[in-house]
Amino acid sequence: MDYVEMIKEAKEYIKSKIDKIPDVAVILGTGLGSLVEEMEDKMVIKYGDIPYFPQSTVVGHAGEFVLGNIGNKYVIAMNGRFHYYEGYDLKQVTFPVRVIRALGVEKLIVTNASGGMNENFEAGDLMIITDHINMMGTNPLIGRNYEELGPRFPDMSQPYNRELIKIAKDVAKEFNIKVKEGVYVAVSGPMYETPAELKMLRLIGADAVGMSTIPEVIVANHGGMKVLGVSVITDMAIAENLEPLDHTRVVETANRAKAKFVSLIKETIIRM
Template sequence: MTAAAQVVRDAAGDRPAPVLGLVLGSGLGGLADAVAGAVAIPFAELPGFPVGAVAGHAGRLVLGTLAGTPVVVLQGRAHLYEGIPVAELAVGVRTIRALGARGVVLTNAAGSLDPAVGPGRVMAITDHINLMGANPLLGPNDDALGPRFVGLGDAYDDALRARMLAAARAEGVAMTQGVYLAVAGPSFETPAEIRAFRILGADAVGMSTVPEVIAARHCGLRVTAVSVITNLAEGLGDEALTHEHTLANAQVAARDLQRVLLRFIPEAAAELA
């Protein structure tokens, strides 16, 4: 983590430290192109960073300003289903923290378990259910990063989410709220699994984000997260599920989410000050 952060600092020169980090999921990386005064570094050039190979993930760290706020943006992410060790999925958010950020916005593409919330909608995550069978804190604990046992009762920051919802209302975007359930993937879920997930209380399902949330809370970052709904989950709709379908619908909803985030970012900076 320290080595990657030092590479970024060396490239950034005298730019101010970021206040906020953003992790952009499948089909959502376009916001990184709006970063002003950007310094962009491929993940492959950052020591310890996992490098994914999934379409829709550019694989760059971008440092600069958005809406007048110093930010660090991870344009894409690696995934557990790519064979990346779960501990490595923590490197990105730990680097965000090491660069000085106090909060992080995590975004992802997800399938909806609610037939009333279809493709193109956005959902603020209120909580999660981890069915990935993995946790990035497994193994020896680095006490310099955080405690051995970290509580997740406040994993998703209420105050930041309130500001996100207010930004959505101001932009005329109908943002819903719900629980995100994470699976390892890469196969999509069966109809029986989706029925079970609904009984468990999940509102959306995806294959990312939860390891980053756990790592972020472990190292003291405040977290807010948003899912872009790209499809109705298996058994709830008529369309066959494909990654190409996910990307196409993510790009439609991304336009709304980008407007919301540009309004939210300075509000988040005020909350984190």
């Protein structure tokens, strides 16, 4: 089936379950699903029920849309995302963003768990993403371009919206939440990086490294959405002092940071 028709069919399924267009979409990264506990009048749509949707296979990713109210905003949250390393191509990885945009949503918050490479960071910090570097070796826009989805050569001079960044920074200051700012780099994964790789990524200007987010941000920008990105620094990925790491530790650190993460995202959504 044609890609645009697949998007339309998935959109129509979700639209049949809701009675208004969400104000904001949120993609929740590894271990960060606790935001949905703050939503009122919730309803859940399982990815498995939506036409053409992939399935989450990673621990810490529930595999469902949760829709509900946060303050005066109606929110659609992806509780679990898809990753290139799961074997999906990037058109599949970003399919939910296409569907969310087709619903009429104009603002997107992307979150992730990432390794901190900036020596001024520490595990548990929140980092507002100011820019990114794509080191995944591919791009979701490769192939045929559908003009109804966005231009052939989209502008990426401001992939993370400055107005939304200011709102998040104002919230952090008001609620006394310490936040960092920095550049996020995405690699394909699924293995964690070697010391030599971390040295290279730091040299080219990255402050934090992960295995997601950038494909969704590219597609969101392609579709004209305003994007805010927030990373939870779950470990320190500094080449000279690198300790063995596993996914369980990443999830545990994300869980420990969830109180300030939820406070920041929740209040930012209300003000968007």
